[in-house]
Amino acid sequence: MGRENEPHDRSRTSSTASSDAAAADGGTERRLVAGWEGRYYEDFSVGDIYKHPYGRTVTETDNVWFTNLTMNCNPMHFNEAYAAETEFGERLVDGTFVIALAVGMSVVDVSANATANLGYDAIRHHAPVFHGDTIFAESEVLDKRESSSRDHVGIVTTELRAYNQDGDLVLSLERTPMVLKRSHANPSAAQPTGWPEGIGTQPEDLS
Structure with missing residues (x-):
């Protein structure tokens, strides 16, 4: 790895x-x-893979609250009677919650020292997430480069991948934060x- x-x-x-x-x-x-x-810009090497710790079980409360907070009115996320009649047979976890969860899990290894997130790209939902699924995430460093406008940071691109407890890939995306250089940090x-x-x-x- x-x-x-x-x-x-x-x-x-x-x-x-x-x-x-x-x-x-x-x-x-x-x-x-x-x-x-957390890692500073100098700590990243292209090809490195970080398996983020802990994992997180998704609950019904997570899904309902997040759906309400973001005003997502698709009944697939909050109407059990409606969802039971679909091909899935039950409610699905809001996909944007899965994105937020996987990104949050990656922060400890990838962007704890980021000064900004420049973009999220190539987002793909590969499989549905249901209440009670446990999500695990890992990040692979795809690219790193010096910033052309800011001496104190570098730019790192990673692919973030999330899996359920059965090992099924449920999400992948690329994200690109600007990460502080160790030489400019003083913790x-x-x-x-x-x-x-x-x-x-x-x-x-x-x-």
């Missing part, structure tokens, strides 16, 4: 030396350890992405 990209280790903060010293004296080592921050164990400065445990708290 693809090459594994190891998370960039930013866990050795300025407080680590004092923590190591405490451990050497028989104390308990305490240190700030960086978690997964740390003390201030990971999304955290305001100074919140929670700080290096000086460990000295």
Whole structure:
């Protein structure tokens, strides 16, 4: 499959030396350890495939609420009596929900550090999704290139594929985010992405 990209280790903060010293004296080592921050532009290689974690079971509530929120008036999604008379014999999950779910599942690996999504292309629904189906998703890197107008990002194109619990391909699409370069990001164990400065445990708290 693809090459594994190891998370960039930013866990050795300025407080680590004092923590190591405490451990050497028989104390308990305490240190700030960086978690997964997502991939930066430099971390992508064409041909890599990321199988996104967890999977997600689709419920009737998901389908009904999403259909109502988006004002989708096709009775296939909310009228059981109507759907029972169709070739499927039951309601179908709204296809745009399946798209949103699969894209959301891919963010942890593909676009956690994106500054914008430029487009969604070649969207195909290969099979219906029903209440109770569990969706799994993976992304394959198709292309990457430097941005011609922004030095701090690069452009990455991936194919996103979603499967049900039986291994049937239910969705595929291409998406192209602009992804921040590592050299322009400055997350740390003390201030990971999304955290305001100074919140929670700080290096000086460990000295």
